Amino acid sequence: MGVSKLSPAISYISFIALYFSFYTVASTSSNSLQDDFINCLHQNTNVDFPLEKTFFTPQSNASLFIEVLKSTAQNQRYLTKSMPKPEFIFKPVHESHVQASIICSKKLGIHHHVRSGGHDYEGLSYVSHIETPFIIIDLSKLRQINVDIEDNSVWVQAGATVGELYYRISEKSKIHGCPAGIYPSLGIGGHITGGAYGSLMRKYGLAADNVLDAKIVDANGKLLDRTAMGEDMFWAIRGGAGGSFGIILSWKINLVPVPQTLTVFTVTKTLDQDAGFKILSKWQQVADKLVEELFLRVFFTIAGNNENKTVAMSYIGQFLGDKGNLMEVMNKGFPELGLSMKDCIEMNWIESIMYSSGFSTTTPPPPEVLLQAKSPIGEVYFKAKSDFAKEPIPILGLKGMIKKFLEENAALMIWTPYGGMMDKNP
Incomplete structure (x- = not known):
């Protein structure tokens, strides 16, 4: 199959x-x-x-x-x-x-x-x-x-x-x-x-x-x-x-x-908080090798104004299990992120879909909102591309990437790990 x-x-x-x-x-x-x-x-x-x-x-x-x-x-x-x-x-x-x-x-x-x-x-x-x-x-x-x-x-x-x-x-x-x-x-x-x-x-x-x-x-x-x-x-x-x-x-x-019960979380780090790209570099090394129940992406967005413009890196995760088991996985495989129990939110599968789609968790809408088919991007003018990497990007490459990213007024970059079943299927 x-x-x-x-x-x-x-x-x-x-x-x-x-x-x-x-x-x-x-x-x-x-x-x-x-x-x-x-x-x-x-x-x-x-x-x-x-x-x-x-x-x-x-x-x-x-x-x-x-x-x-x-x-x-x-x-x-x-x-x-x-x-x-x-x-x-x-x-x-x-x-x-x-x-x-x-x-x-x-x-x-x-x-x-x-x-x-x-x-x-x-x-x-x-x-x-x-x-x-x-x-x-x-x-x-x-x-x-x-x-x-x-x-x-x-x-x-x-x-x-x-x-x-x-x-x-x-x-x-x-x-x-x-x-x-x-x-x-x-x-x-x-x-x-x-x-x-x-x-x-x-x-x-x-x-x-x-x-x-x-x-x-x-x-x-x-x-x-x-x-x-x-x-x-x-x-x-x-x-x-x-x-x-x-x-x-x-x-x-x-x-x-x-x-x-599924567990979701979002942990955001700015460039200052990830000095030397230690967290991002470790993510590249382990994201596709962590347990297959964990799906952990990184969203890059521009934060701040022109005077203190920076890049925010949001680590957004979904785990097929409770937060106790998730913490064991993260403490063993990716402690650099600093995930804590208070970052973790337990919910069912359909609620996790809404979370991943960007809906609010403080005042979440009813699941029927999924029937409205609204785009998370909205009505904008944009260009999108995708690429693949089999080896981690070195520090020099990350610095060049961030420099180019900061030249944009508005930009979004998403890193998605494969591994698990994606490596098993021919």
């Missing part, structure tokens, strides 16, 4: 982009293009699709069209007026609509993109990078989730978010979890096509490692499950990136056991 991937100790500034697109050329006008597409859809599906709820065009209602276009866009740099906009947006309400969309796009020669609605930082699911008209197939109405505790599995449609998935699991059980992403605004469809790592990956691997089945529409509009697509294609879609093999409609994911 392994996924082909790099096996570094640490991932630096990691993210997953969600997208799917076919590159064909459209040659008709906007109105006739839409009319031809709608007529073709009617010919290839028996399931009705109310136009006012499924089709959005700048001609019919410009403000609503822009609202729908922006609804799941993370990076505002791809929503500027100069960026190409789709001829129309279609939101399928049934799986057969997606099949028909593929058939009709090929028949009419339409360039189209498909988005599941998550962290597409590069705008590949809703912006065309070639000069030709295009449309968007938006899967946000396909978000059904069926949790089967007896089978230890869940079927989740591509338009659902990770937050919705976690919440629906927690409704059924307090001792079952899913090893997918950390942020609730991730769209599950494209998330898993990129592998999908999260806070349980050192214990249970990637979400892609825990996929049991999938439904996908291929380039001919055929609906395939694991048996029909074959094991080679099933292997490829779990980490081979979106836009390569077809449109994911739903995933069947294995549920994993989580304890009733």
